[in-house]
Amino acid sequence: MRGFLLNRLSQSLILLLIVSVIGFLVLNLLPGGPLAQFGLDPGMTQDDLDRLKEQLGLNRPLLMQYLDWAWRLLQGDWGHSFRDGAPVLAVIGRHVFATLLLMGTSTAIAIAIGTWIGIRGATHRYSMFDHVATVGAMVALSIPTFWFGLVGIYIFSLRLGWLPAGNMYTIGDGSVLNYLHHLILPSIVLSLVHVAIWSRYMRTATLDAISQDFVKTARAKGLSERRVIMKHVVGNALLPMITLAGVQLPSILTGALVTETVFTWPGMGRLFLDSLGYSDYPVVMGLLMFSAILVILGNLIADIAVAIVDPRIRLG
């Protein structure tokens, strides 16, 4: 277990290093580099820009700049927002909760519905239900999330008036019920794609598990079909799903960011767009790095969780 942990940890660190290099290159290879938005300021002359470059150390070799930037990143100094001068990490921190709330709720919905569809599709293979689920999943994967959100708002907010069209809560009303009311539509919209993905994987995993010897044994013991499926098949089919949850993390995050822009949800996606609008590059870069770190961390946790649950992995 210890060797496994060290191995996984070192892999994550290497990945972190690569991610930081990509992030740094994106920041620097863009025309204008880190000073891009000042170049547009009419109050700035070329002399000012040159002086600033000198002051900020932007005329040093790229490698030195990278090491300096990465070192400050490690120390938690992610720079300051151009908009209000607040530390980037603090700005991001204010928006993390909303995104995680949205991601968590919709993942829970996706897992519950997707698992059910997947198991039923596998146990009733090639039935009408299975065919509809297969085609439905492919169509669901093809619907643009932001458009599905617009259609949802049109039907449930504008026509029926059942659900709010955006925001996380009504100003002046901080009750849990109010939060939940605002959470329903965006989390369902976000979960659509993941119900599709989850159900397909769950169907494959269940079919794999059904063909295993221990299922034959369980049947031979005379257990009821229901018990065989619920206890032996589903338990084993859920194992690879933990890894899937980790692998799907970037796509869930991407979906959440997209959903936030349509529902004016005050999370990281909304912050990213606002910051782009203000050319607030420190926050944009901070979000880019922060989300990548979140993804790497999520994968690491998923790997460790699988290793804890499944003893076979530790040996391999």
Place this chain on the structure above:
Amino acid sequence: MTALAANAEPSRWWRSRTVRRFTSHHLALLGVAMITLLTLACVFGPHLLPYDSLYIDLRARFSPPLTGDHYLGTDPLGRDVAARLFMAGRTSMLVAFFAMLLSTLIGTLVGVIAGYRGGWIGAALMRTVDGFLSFPSIFLLLALAAALKPSPAMVTVIVAITSWMEVARIVEAEVRSLREREFVLAGRMVGLSGTHIMFREILPNAMGPIIVAATLTVARAILLEAYISFLGYGIQPPLPSWGNMLEGAQQYLDSAPWLAIIPGAAITIAVTSFNFIGDGLRDALDVRDDRV
């Protein structure tokens, strides 16, 4: 397709098992039919409709669908939605098609080199792929699109930069398993160069998975372009794209819902079709299915 052609009888490719399997895949055929229709509509539609996609008519603003000759209504500037939809289809599908070509090229190159060379070069390349995959693609896409000038060509390049990794992974795995096969060892023995073996001997045998991945990449590219254009960082007006037709549609959602519904439906139809075709190709070309 050389590998496929070599396996089948050369003169009767249309009778090969691959073609038979593809034509018995109903959804794939439906996809081909829908894409053909959509392409024809986008090519000929604008010439058959009475209005130009850029013709502004402030007297006819916000006409709902089926008003006079405005079959799909008009937008906030009184421009004909049907004409714009077809012109936008040209932009969106061309951008997606070229983004697919470029990302497949990058992905194949990286995958072949990483898979064939292996060692530290392969490891470094594949960790770079992992690195790119760690970023939410939307963030990377928007950051690049906001900083670079979003001409159609640039949007194509940006979409390709954020979608080549899947192909690279597939090709790398395929090449790594082919590397030790007899025909490659034989090639090495007779002294063929590494480049020759990689691209002339191994690559044709990895064509199936690449074709499937490329088809699915078109679907993905349509979605990505639509999203960044929807947010105003992609294809810039007045050139219409399915994405930028949706830009601003949200504020008129209550009074003019067709502005949001029609372009989104077109995107969904196109993306679904490419996903259906990709699924059919996967069955027909016997590509192992790791994704679903």
